[in-house]
Amino acid sequence: xxxxxxxxxxxxxxxxxxxxxxxxxxxxxxxxxxxxxxxxxxxxxxxxxxxxxxxxxxxxxxxxxxxxxxxxxxxxxxxxxxxxxxxxxxxxxxxxxxxxxxxxxxxxxxxxxxxxxxxxxxxxxxxxxxxxxxxxxxxxxxxxxxxxxxxxxxxxxxxxxxxxxxxxxxxxxxxxxxxxxxxxxxxxxxxxxxxxxxxxxxxxxxxxxxxxxxxxxxxxxxxxxxxxxxxxxxxxxxxxxxxxxxxxxxxxxxxxxxxxxxxxxxxxxxxxxxxxxxxxxxxxxxxxxxxxxxxxxxxxxxxxxxxxxxxxxxxxxxxxxxxxxxxxxxxxxxxxxxxxxxx
Amino acid sequence: xxxxxxxxxxxxxxxxxxxxxxxxxxxxxxxxxxxxxxxxxxxxxxxxxxxxxxxxxxxxxxxxxxxxxxxxxxxxxxxxxxxxxxxxxxxxxxxxxxxxxxxxxxxxxxxxxxxxxxxxxxxxxxxxxxxxxxxxxxxxxxxxxxxxxxxxxxxxxxxxxxxxxxxxxxxxxxxxxxxxxxxxxxxxxxxxxxxxxxxxxxxxxxxxxxxxxxxxxxxxxxxxxxxxxxxxxxxxxxxxxxxxxxxxxxxxxxxxxxxxxxxxxxxxxxxxxxxxxxxxxxxxxxxxxxxxxxxxxxxxxxxxxxxxxxxxxxxxxxxxxxxxxxxxxxxxxxxxxxxxxxx
DNA sequence: GTGAAAGCGCTAACAG
DNA sequence: CTGTTAGCGCTTTCAC
Numbered sequence: 010x011x012x013x014x015x016x017x018x019x020x021x022x023x024x025x026x027x028x029x030x031x032x033x034x035x036x037x038x039x040x041x042x043x044x045x046x047x048x049x050x051x052x053x054x055x056x057x058x059x060x061x062x063x064x065x066x067x068x069x070x071x072x073x074x075x076x077x078x079x080x081x082x083x084x085x086x087x088x089x090x091x092x093x094x095x096x097x098x099x100x101x102x103x104x105x106x107x108x109x110x111x112x113x114x115x116x117x118x119x120x121x122x123x124x125x126x127x128x129x130x131x132x133x134x135x136x137x138x139x140x141x142x143x144x145x146x147x148x149x150x151x152x153x154x155x156x157x158x159x160x161x162x163x164x165x166x167x168x169x170x171x172x173x174x175x176x177x178x179x180x181x182x183x184x185x186x187x188x189x190x191x192x193x194x195x196x197x198x199x200x201x202x203x204x205x206x207x208x209x210x211x212x213x214x215x216x217x218x219x220x221x222x223x224x225x226x227x228x229x230x231x232x233x234x235x236x237x238x239x240x241x242x243x244x245x246x247x248x249x250x251x252x253x254x255x256x257x258x259x260x261x262x263x264x265x266x267x268x269x270x271x272x273x274x275x276x277x278x279x280x281x282x283x284x285x286x287x288x289x290x291x292x293x294x295x296x297x298x299x300x301x302x303x304x305x306x307x308x309x310x311x312x313x314x315x316x317x318x319x320x321x322x323x324x325x326x327x328x329x330x331x332x333x334x335x336x337x338x339x340x341x342x343x344x345x346x347x348x349x350x351x352x
Numbered sequence: 353x354x355x356x357x358x359x360x361x362x363x364x365x366x367x368x369x370x371x372x373x374x375x376x377x378x379x380x381x382x383x384x385x386x387x388x389x390x391x392x393x394x395x396x397x398x399x400x401x402x403x404x405x406x407x408x409x410x411x412x413x414x415x416x417x418x419x420x421x422x423x424x425x426x427x428x429x430x431x432x433x434x435x436x437x438x439x440x441x442x443x444x445x446x447x448x449x450x451x452x453x454x455x456x457x458x459x460x461x462x463x464x465x466x467x468x469x470x471x472x473x474x475x476x477x478x479x480x481x482x483x484x485x486x487x488x489x490x491x492x493x494x495x496x497x498x499x500x501x502x503x504x505x506x507x508x509x510x511x512x513x514x515x516x517x518x519x520x521x522x523x524x525x526x527x528x529x530x531x532x533x534x535x536x537x538x539x540x541x542x543x544x545x546x547x548x549x550x551x552x553x554x555x556x557x558x559x560x561x562x563x564x565x566x567x568x569x570x571x572x573x574x575x576x577x578x579x580x581x582x583x584x585x586x587x588x589x590x591x592x593x594x595x596x597x598x599x600x601x602x603x604x605x606x607x608x609x610x611x612x613x614x615x616x617x618x619x620x621x622x623x624x625x626x627x628x629x630x631x632x633x634x635x636x637x638x639x640x641x642x643x644x645x646x647x648x649x650x651x652x653x654x655x656x657x658x659x660x661x662x663x664x665x666x667x668x669x670x671x672x673x674x675x676x677x678x679x680x681x682x683x684x685x686x687x688x689x690x691x692x693x694x695x
Numbered sequence: 696g697t698g699a700a701a702g703c704g705c706t707a708a709c710a711g
Numbered sequence: 712c713t714g715t716t717a718g719c720g721c722t723t724t725c726a727c
Binding site: 093124 | 358401403404405406407408410411414416425426427428429431432433435436439443448449450451452453467469470471472492495580606609613635636638639640641
């Protein structure tokens with residue numbers, strides 16, 4: 010598999026009988042180079058199919074124009090939307106993306122971090138796995154002054170910026186809405202209470218209960234991995250409750266949908282028997298019947314904001330620790346699944 | 353933003369009073385190096401926080417261990433599944449991914465190709481945009497013997513391998529199934545007939561009609577961008593038909609769902625009045641009521657196969673033009689939306 | 696087993 | 712406005 014010889018600035022310099030320095034300058038459109046020379050160089054470069062060698066340049070410049078992205082999973086609507094947002098900003102600014110998924114495992118996340126580190130990404134965008142217990146594997150980045158920004162699933166840390174929504178408040182409003190509709194016995198389906206997003210949503214849920222003098226019951230907290238299947242399992246659990254709960258607040262739409270489908274199959278009517286509120290505003294929330302009340306989560310915007318912020322750090326527009334938490338707007342979207350008197 | 357000085361093999365060599373050559377060899381685990389020396393080197397490297405410089409290495413080795421991926425859109429279930437598959441294989445084999453989206457525009461696709469080329473990806477995985485008219489922007493890769501593999505949306509070309517499913521056959525079976533259920537007046541909703549996948553699905557649809565002596569009607573071909581919204585629009589068109597068609601075969605589940613929702617809202621019953629078959633087996637097909645009959649599309653597997661194949665090319669396991677088309681198995685999944693006598 | 700040295704392609708300091 | 716030159720950090724050939 011021999012490759013055609015690459016054209017270098019030496020080739021161009023040779024043919025034009027000028028120095029590589031001039032060629033290098035011309036190619037960067039350095040105004041100091043004579044217009045005519047520049048023109049000749051550009052033309053020849055084009056003709057020869059010259060392409061600049063990133064490695065040589067990076068080797069000199071000590072930067073890669075690459076941003077690393079570590080996500081728990083690629084295949085969710087939310088995540089692909091975030092990545093589309095990141096990609097949009099990054100490409101505009103001339104950055105490439107290296108993307109890996111941790112598959113919700115702390116182990117793989119550490120590995121990914123190492124890969125990113127060794128690939129010398131200029132900056133890192135991370136959404137933590139379910140499993141992650143500490144942030145030690147990101148210390149290597151801070152030590153080298155490589156900015157790390159967490160989005161969605163992050164953790165408070167002096168060295169890292171977080172981009173997120175107000176999960177507590179959103180969950181509070183979601184739960185309050187259910188209570189306002191007259192549902193009091195409310196189950197909460199979520200993931201392990203390790204990640205901020207789930208902890209905060211749980212807090213919001215509890216706060217709403219408390220404010221309405223509804224005692225929190227341990228057995229109303231159902232923990233799973235928030236997949237459709239986990240939703241189906243949660244439905245089993247719910248069906249065994251006696252009396253049945255009146256409402257369910259799920260930390261993610263997909264899981265809510267899985268749960269609703271199973272309950273419906275078991276003859277439960279939504280929202281008459283049990284009301285539902287989800288989280289994320291995944292398109293599926295408008296497909297399920299009844300349509301799912303949910304919290305709108307600005308994924309695309311979150312991706313853009315995180316990337317923009319990272320790039321600003323990189324450009325030195327502001328110092329690495331200048332911002333620490335960016336909160337995006339989110340809001341409850343009320344649909345039929347939670348309304349006592351739905352049409 | 354000064355970064356801590358990077359540790360190089362020179363530093364290690366200095367401290368250990370050996371040559372950089374030995375350090376370099378040891379770090380690659382070259383068996384020729386004395387075990388003890390190697391151990392010392394590894395320990396010191398660890399302690400100093402040494403990380404190898406990819407650029408220096410790439411500059412020497414003329415390879416990047418990077419695979420480029422160009423997709424029309426990141427945010428569909430299908431695409432994120434494919435990418436998860438690619439990522440899985442690529443990471444296992446020590447390759448990084450650079451991902452860009454063309455946003456269904458030929459222009460952006462060309463730009464992406466250029467970026468990839470300049471980033472010197474070792475190989476390229478592409479799913480073409482709706483818009484793309486020619487493959488000229490991939491010629492630069494063949495000229496340099498850089499393998500390019502198309503997945504899902506490709507085009508026959510002597511230089512490039514395609515990984516796909518048998519779209520014609522799948523569409524044929526889907527349509528035949530509708531006909532078998534007694535639906536004869538069948539609308540086909542799809543995208544511009546530019547990409548293989550849509551052309552082939554259309555062919556399969558037509559073939560099934562022909563074999564059953566059902567004349568194809570021009571007005572039964574509805575072209576859009578296959579989004580949920582396009583589905584809603586298609587529903588408008590359908591509702592104006594008199595008489596109404598009996599069945600609809602949609603080239604993608606999302607669009608089918610959009611269409612079904614609108615029709616249902618207009619009082620049409622599915623499948624009693626109009627039957628539906630989709631394509632892709634997106635999870636949403638099991639959420640919509642009635643559940644959508646669809647063609648199972650092995651996205652994850654497609655990603656794995658495409659990546660595996662590319663990497664085999666790169667490893668020289670087989671020559672660049674040895675395979676030209678890889679067809680993955682796909683099959684019709686029959687659900688309630690298309691069954692005359694559904695429960 | 697180990698070392699010396701050349702060179703991958705580019706940039707930038709310095710000199711003119 | 713242009714050229715010379717010294718590296719960036721690594722791999723690899725050739726010697727020993």
